[in-house]
Amino acid sequence: MTxxxxxxxxxxxxxxxxxxxxxxxxxxxxxLPEAVHRYFRQGSRDGLAAAEATAAWDTFRVLPRILRxxxxxxxxxSALGTPVQTPIAVAPTTLxxxxxxxxxxxxxxxxxxxxxxxxxSSNAGSSFTAIAATGVRWWLQAYLxxxxxxxxxxxxxxxxxxxxxxxxxxxxxxxxxxxxVGPSVWETVDPSWLRGNHHDGRASxxxxxxxxxxxxxxxxxxxxxxxxxxxxxxxxxxDDARMCVDAGAAAVWVSNHGGRQLDRTTSTAHVLxxxxxxxxxxxxxxxxxxxxxxxxxxxxxxxGADLVFLGRLPLYAxxxxxxxxxxxxxxxxxxxxxxxxxxxxxxxxxxxTRDLLAEPAEPxxxx
Numbered sequence: 001m002t003x004x005x006x007x008x009x010x011x012x013x014x015x016x017x018x019x020x021x022x023x024x025x026x027x028x029x030x031x032l033p034e035a036v037h038r039y040f041r042q043g044s045r046d047g048l049a050a051a052e053a054t055a056a057w058d059t060f061r062v063l064p065r066i067l068r069x070x071x072x073x074x075x076x077x078s079a080l081g082t083p084v085q086t087p088i089a090v091a092p093t094t095l096x097x098x099x100x101x102x103x104x105x106x107x108x109x110x111x112x113x114x115x116x117x118x119x120x121s122s123n124a125g126s127s128f129t130a131i132a133a134t135g136v137r138w139w140l141q142a143y144l145x146x147x148x149x150x151x152x153x154x155x156x157x158x159x160x161x162x163x164x165x166x167x168x169x170x171x172x173x174x175x176x177x178x179x180x181v182g183p184s185v186w187e188t189v190d191p192s193w194l195r196g197n198h199h200d201g202r203a204s205x206x207x208x209x210x211x212x213x214x215x216x217x218x219x220x221x222x223x224x225x226x227x228x229x230x231x232x233x234x235x236x237x238x239d240d241a242r243m244c245v246d247a248g249a250a251a252v253w254v255s256n257h258g259g260r261q262l263d264r265t266t267s268t269a270h271v272l273x274x275x276x277x278x279x280x281x282x283x284x285x286x287x288x289x290x291x292x293x294x295x296x297x298x299x300x301x302x303x304g305a306d307l308v309f310l311g312r313l314p315l316y317a318x319x320x321x322x323x324x325x326x327x328x329x330x331x332x333x334x335x336x337x338x339x340x341x342x343x344x345x346x347x348x349x350x351x352x353t354r355d356l357l358a359e360p361a362e363p364x365x366x367x
Contacts, residue, residue, distance in 0.1 A: 001085040001115065002074045003338045021293060021313070021332050028099075028316035036098045039185035040315050043259035044176035049267070050259025053290025056267030060299045061358040065345030073338045074348040079307060080165055080229050080250055080284065082137060085115030087349060088297055088333045090326075091288050091309035092121040092141035092167070095185070097193040099319040105130050107318055110326035112136035114334075117307070119167055122154060125193040128161035139165040139231070143172060144218055147207025153199050155226050166226055167253065168219065171234025173212040176261045216247035223248055231286070234261075236271050238278035241285075251284035251306070258289060258311050269299070273354070276304025294336035298344070301352040 029037050043050025077087035090111050097103030104126035111118040118138045120131055131138060140158040145151045155166070211218075223230045229250035234257060235241050241252045254272050256265040268289035276285050287300050288309035297308040310333070317325035346352050 001076055001334060002072055004072055018293065018332065018336060021329060021336075024313060024316040024320060024329070028319040031319045032099065033188060035183050035185045035188045036095065038180070038182070039095070040093075040099075040312060042178055042180075043263065044178055044261060045263035046179075047259065047263065049256055049263050049265045053256075053259060053267050053269075054292050054296070055290075056269035057290055057292075057296040057299055060269070062298075062344055063356055063358055064343060065356070068345035068347065070342040070345060070347050072347060073341050075334060075337055075341070077307060077349055078284075079117050079137070080231075082117075082164065084117050084137065084307075086330070086334050086337070087301060087305075087307050088294065088330065088337065089117040089286075089307050089309050090119065090314045090330075091311040092119040093311055093315050094121045094123045095125075095189060095193055096121075096315065096318060097125045098185075098189050099315055100322045102126075102322065103193065103318075105134065106323040107314060107326055108132075108134040108136040108138065110318075110323040110330065111138075113323075113327055114330040116330055119309070120158075120163070122197070123194050125196040128158050128163070128197050132161045132163075137164065139163055139167055141167040141169055141233070142222075143169050144211045144214060144222070145207060146209050146211050146213075148211075148218075148221065150205065150208045152225065154197055155222075157197050159226055159228065163228065165229045165231055165250070166222055167231045167233050168222055169233045169257075170214055171255070171257050171261050172210060173214070174210065176263070178260075216243055219244060219247040219249050233286075235275060236266060236268070238271075238274045241275045242278045245279055245283045249283060251286060252279060253309075254285065254287040254289075254305075255309075256289055269296075269303070272300060272303045272305060294333045295340050297333070297337055298340045298352060299357065301349060302354055302356050304354070 075086050077084050100106050104124045108131045112135045118136050119141050120138050122142045140163040219230050231251040232244040232249045233253035233255050235252045244252050254268045268287050272287050284306040286307045287305045300308045314326050317329040
């Protein structure tokens with residue numbers, strides 16, 4: 001996507017650009033049942049990793065360039081060789097039908113219209129074929145099962161429906177404990193909103209539980225059985241990133257699962273640069289975690305990310321105004337990114353480099 005001066009994407013939205021995005025969680029709280037909103041926003045255990053994520057991006061400061069021609073600003077990116085109009089993409093999240101009846105289909109329609117990329121949860125309630133019918137570029141997120149053969153039907157359905165990559169979530173050998181108050185979300189949601197592409201529905205069959213014995217060989221196995229590139233999600237260490245690439249990963253995804261797995265993990269903003277250095281040009285590097293506006297995305301790009309994924313924000317936007325809300329969110333994020341790049345003296349993503357960032361400042365104590 002290229003923007004000329006004075007014609008940023010999303011400009012027609014009006015002068016509320018940025019403010020509406022910042023208000024999305026509060027708006028979603030009003031739109032959602034309390035148990036669903038709590039499930040969407042909560043982290044594991046004490047919630048420290050979830051709470052610290054956004055503040056970590058805010059510690060970085062920009063050293064803008066001047067006297068650069070920014071009449072045209074191009075934010076087009078590449079996702080494993082596929083062109084996308086923006087580096088801001090949508091991460092996999094579950095229970096999208098609890099946010100809006102059309103769920104993943106509405107999300108996919110908005111992402112398709114925005115020229116972005118969608119990663120679909122393996123627990124999606126909507127069918128892969130219905131998602132694909134929107135024309136969206138999409139990848140499948142998957143958890144490998146204890147019996148690897150148990151996941152093969154899901155992988156086949158995704159491949160037949162047009163998924164162009166598989167995202168192996170590697171940070172969830174077990175689901176972390178959440179401290180809940182009030183009714184659990186699982187007591188209030190319709191079971192059909194989950195596992196719509198599993199042959200067994202919500203039923204548990206032997207061997208279908210999450211694998212606790214994942215290893216590097218699983219990357220090659222997954223690539224071989226699907227014929228698709230494999231992205232490994234949940235990477236927080238440089239040595240693990242290099243191991244994944246050496247084992248055949250096409251990309252690594254820096255993520256702490258939105259603070260929903262091991263609590264007290266480091267924020268993704270603080271490890272992205274070292275992971276990019278370890279991977280170098282051998283594979284793409286993606287990131288999520290606490291990104292709440294495109295200035296955070298700009299920082300992530302400068303630290304070496306090829307794509308920046310949003311998790312909770314699209315869910316909130318979906319709850320607030322369906323596919324129109326997601327479309328508005330992505331348009332505002334693109335407009336914010338274009339403005340930030342223009343003010344920093346960058347005309348395309350290749351010009352968003354590490355020298356544009358000062359060293360992280362120490363977080364300040366609130367007054």
